[in-house]
Amino acid sequence: MMVSEQKIKMQLQCPMPKLDFDIITLGHGSGGLLTNRLLDSGVFDLLKNDLLDKRHDGAIFDVPAGRMAFSTDSYVISPIFFPGGNIGELAVNGTVNDLAMCGAQAQYLSLGFILEEGLTMREFWDVLLGIKYAAQQAGVHIVTGDTKVVERGKGDKIFINTSGIGMLHPRADISKARVQSGDKILISGPVASHGIAILSVRQGLEFETSIVSDTAPLNRTVTGMLDLFGEHIHLLHDPTRGGVATVLNELARDVRLGIDLQERAIPVLEEVAGACELLGLDPLYVANEGIFIAVVAAEAADSVLEYLQLAPQGSAAAIIGSVTDEHPRQVLLHSKIGGKRVVNMPVGEQLPRIC
Amino acid sequence: MKYLSEYRDADLVAKYIDEIHRTVTRPWTIMEVCGGQTHSLVKNGLLQLLPEQVKMVHGPGCPVCVTPLHQIDKAVHLALAHQVILCSYGDMLRVPGSEMSLLEAKAAGADVRILYSPLEAVKIAQENPGKEVVFFAVGFETTAPANALSVIHAQRAGVKNYSILTSHVLVPPAIAAVMNDEEAHIQGFLAAGHVCAIMGVDEYYPIVEQYKIPIVVTGFEPVDLVQGILMVLRQLEKGVFQLENQYSRIVRPEGNPEARKIIGQVFEVSDREWRGIGNIPGSGYELCAEFSDYDANRKFDVRIPKVSESAECIAGQVLKGIKKPFECPQFGKKCKPQSPLGAPMVSSEGACAAYYHFLQVMEEVA
Numbered sequence: 001m002m003v004s005e006q007k008i009k010m011q012l013q014c015p016m017p018k019l020d021f022d023i024i025t026l027g028h029g030s031g032g033l034l035t036n037r038l039l040d041s042g043v044f045d046l047l048k049n050d051l052l053d054k055r056h057d058g059a060i061f062d063v064p065a066g067r068m069a070f071s072t073d074s075y076v077i078s079p080i081f082f083p084g085g086n087i088g089e090l091a092v093n094g095t096v097n098d099l100a101m102c103g104a105q106a107q108y109l110s111l112g113f114i115l116e117e118g119l120t121m122r123e124f125w126d127v128l129l130g131i132k133y134a135a136q137q138a139g140v141h142i143v144t145g146d147t148k149v150v151e152r153g154k155g156d157k158i159f160i161n162t163s164g165i166g167m168l169h170p171r172a173d174i175s176k177a178r179v180q181s182g183d184k185i186l187i188s189g190p191v192a193s194h195g196i197a198i199l200s201v202r203q204g205l206e207f208e209t210s211i212v213s214d215t216a217p218l219n220r221t222v223t224g225m226l227d228l229f230g231e232h233i234h235l236l237h238d239p240t241r242g243g244v245a246t247v248l249n250e251l252a253r254d255v256r257l258g259i260d261l262q263e264r265a266i267p268v269l270e271e272v273a274g275a276c277e278l279l280g281l282d283p284l285y286v287a288n289e290g291i292f293i294a295v296v297a298a299e300a301a302d303s304v305l306e307y308l309q310l311a312p313q314g315s316a317a318a319i320i321g322s323v324t325d326e327h328p329r330q331v332l333l334h335s336k337i338g339g340k341r342v343v344n345m346p347v348g349e350q351l352p353r354i355c
Numbered sequence: 356m357k358y359l360s361e362y363r364d365a366d367l368v369a370k371y372i373d374e375i376h377r378t379v380t381r382p383w384t385i386m387e388v389c390g391g392q393t394h395s396l397v398k399n400g401l402l403q404l405l406p407e408q409v410k411m412v413h414g415p416g417c418p419v420c421v422t423p424l425h426q427i428d429k430a431v432h433l434a435l436a437h438q439v440i441l442c443s444y445g446d447m448l449r450v451p452g453s454e455m456s457l458l459e460a461k462a463a464g465a466d467v468r469i470l471y472s473p474l475e476a477v478k479i480a481q482e483n484p485g486k487e488v489v490f491f492a493v494g495f496e497t498t499a500p501a502n503a504l505s506v507i508h509a510q511r512a513g514v515k516n517y518s519i520l521t522s523h524v525l526v527p528p529a530i531a532a533v534m535n536d537e538e539a540h541i542q543g544f545l546a547a548g549h550v551c552a553i554m555g556v557d558e559y560y561p562i563v564e565q566y567k568i569p570i571v572v573t574g575f576e577p578v579d580l581v582q583g584i585l586m587v588l589r590q591l592e593k594g595v596f597q598l599e600n601q602y603s604r605i606v607r608p609e610g611n612p613e614a615r616k617i618i619g620q621v622f623e624v625s626d627r628e629w630r631g632i633g634n635i636p637g638s639g640y641e642l643c644a645e646f647s648d649y650d651a652n653r654k655f656d657v658r659i660p661k662v663s664e665s666a667e668c669i670a671g672q673v674l675k676g677i678k679k680p681f682e683c684p685q686f687g688k689k690c691k692p693q694s695p696l697g698a699p700m701v702s703s704e705g706a707c708a709a710y711y712h713f714l715q716v717m718e719e720v721a
Contacts, residue, residue: 205469205470205471273359274359277359279471280445280446280703335398335399335400336363336365336399337363337365337368337399337400337401337404337577338365338368338369338400338404339399339400339401339402339403339404340400340403341397341398341399341400341713341714342712342713342714344711344712344713347449347691347692347693348449348458348693
């Protein structure tokens with residue numbers, strides 16, 4: 001596939017610099033000699049840009065007049081490498097996508113690492129490559145950062161925090177207050193792929209599969225959509241933790257309207273559906289990292305769908321339901337069989353079942 | 356995975372539902388034994404498609420729900436006080452013990468791991484020779500072969516730091532217990548397909564005869580369930596009682612002889628306490644003498660005080676089909692998935708959980 005070819009090319013072009021240490025130690029976070037050695041080792045040259053190169057306490061830059069969006073997120077995933085990506089890509093895409101869901105194009109990111117003593121430089125390098133790759137894809141710059149190291153056992157290899165700012169699209173008018181009865185609910189791609197890809201490599205639950213995470217930056221697709229449909233887009237949301245069910249429940253609760261979903265219309269890759277079945281998980285509650293939900297004015301829904309289906313990884317995009325003033329604060333699913341059921345807010349993490 | 360779509364075919368379900376409507380002439384009460392069937396009925400919205408005269412009541416076939424409080428307390432005790440690596444199927448973790456659930460024990464520092472297979476636990480034992488590893492062997496006949504195999508495996512590989520905390524239960528004695536309960540008025544059963552895939556169907560003939568009641572071995576997909584229900588209803592309307600097998604694509608009359616052999620090698624039938632129901636004679640498995648070294652009950656001092664159940668939880672009546680989850684005064688009030696009084700509210704096969712997740716709010720609105 002195109003995407004992974006680009007990734008491999010980048011990995012070949014960016015071999016790890018020769019270092020006189022193989023693992024991260026506490027000293028690398030002390031701010032002293034070892035920290036400087038890590039900073040000067042060439043490791044961070046990967047992320048090079050004018051603002052970062054100043055190595056100041058923060059980045060200083062001009063902004064055009066207008067409205068901005070600002071967002072932050074922390075990444076604590078295990079395992080840090082998974083089919084289709086790693087924690088580095090996730091950390092960039094996640095914040096880029098949070099900004100995109102505000103209707104903003106991410107421009108600058110901060111990058112904070114909390115590394116666990118003993119993390120190998122090889123692993124760290126691969127995470128950095130993931131960050132570089134994702135930043136390139138999204139067209140965003142990492143302009144300030146921080147690295148701390150904690151004792152072995154006090155972290156889980158690597159935690160990352162990213163914050164980002166970006167300019168709002170001039171035609172973006174995205175807020176829950178604009179959601180109204182009759183709006184259509186669209187999804188930009190198949191659900192549950194990321195969560196299942198992670199589970200497939202989690203210790204104790206491993207199973208063989210070709211399912212890969214959907215992690216991807218959504219900003220270009222969103223910008224293009226706002227260029228074309230502007231104020232017809234009432235709300236955007238990326239269904240990450242807790243999946244589609246959680247996002248829609250929050251929405252129904254906050255806007256005091258009901259949501260009707262058509263099970264038949266919800267795209268799930270066949271292999272993902274099979275894995276969910278086997279593990280006893282409901283794909284509606286499984287995490288995603290590269291799709292979004294758009295609540296769209298009914299009259300624009302078909303055109304928006306057409307646009308989304310032509311976007312990268314968008315062929316499965318679909319209209320999955322609508323907003324209604326019946327059954328307020330409640331998400332109802334019309335099953336493939338012709339029955340109805342409530343899609344509730346999940347209580348905690350979904351746990352694999354017994355048999 | 357093709358069979359998923361075939362057995363979820365909306366047109367086929369509609370045909371069976373029509374046929375059920377044509378067949379039924381008066382009220383009938385049918386119990387689906389297995390919690391997996393309950394969830395499928397509720398999740399797919401099948402209950403609303405059945406005629407009013409057909410009342411489905413939900414049975415005791417939720418292994419997590421019927422695991423006694425004391426066993427959960429023991430598992431928590433092993434994990435916290437004995438510092439073992441406690442391995443379990445995922446849906447045991449949220450079930451409340453008298454003081455805490457395994458999930459809370461994990462948060463308190465215990466090493467609790469979710470596995471799909473007990474063989475994985477043997478592997479963990481091999482990788483951690485300095486630690487004791489205990490697998491919480493819960494389940495009906497369905498999970499017994501894999502649990503038994505883990506013990507055989509450990510013995511063959513000379514793994515000494517592995518043991519299981521057994522809480523195995525058996526379906527046929529539970530059906531008999533439901534029939535013997537004066538409050539339960541069940542007229543037909545959907546037997547649990549997966550249990551029969553292991554054990555075969557022979558054990559059910561005596562029950563059919565003794566209680567003069569139709570039993571249909573049934574699968575879990577929407578088409579399976581409506582077909583199974585139709586088969587029971589046809590018998591009831593004709594006034595006959597037989598054992599039939601709807602799930603013949605999976606269930607052979609003799610079951611899985613290899614799996615049964617392994618069970619016989621490792622386990623012996625014992626009396627067993629069912630959470631909310633009480634003691635049912637001959638309704639469980641214990642490790643037999645030859646494998647007693649792998650019995651966590653013997654290996655560790657697990658003599659902890661027995662705490663009685665919360666009086667507010669009516670799980671026993673729900674599990675026997677006497678009451679529906681909605682009839683519990685605490686349902687959705689004091690008892691919610693995030694603060695359960697009993698196991699059926701948190702198990703993925705529990706009737707209360709099915710009602711809470713898939714029906715509750717709909718009911719409130721209606």
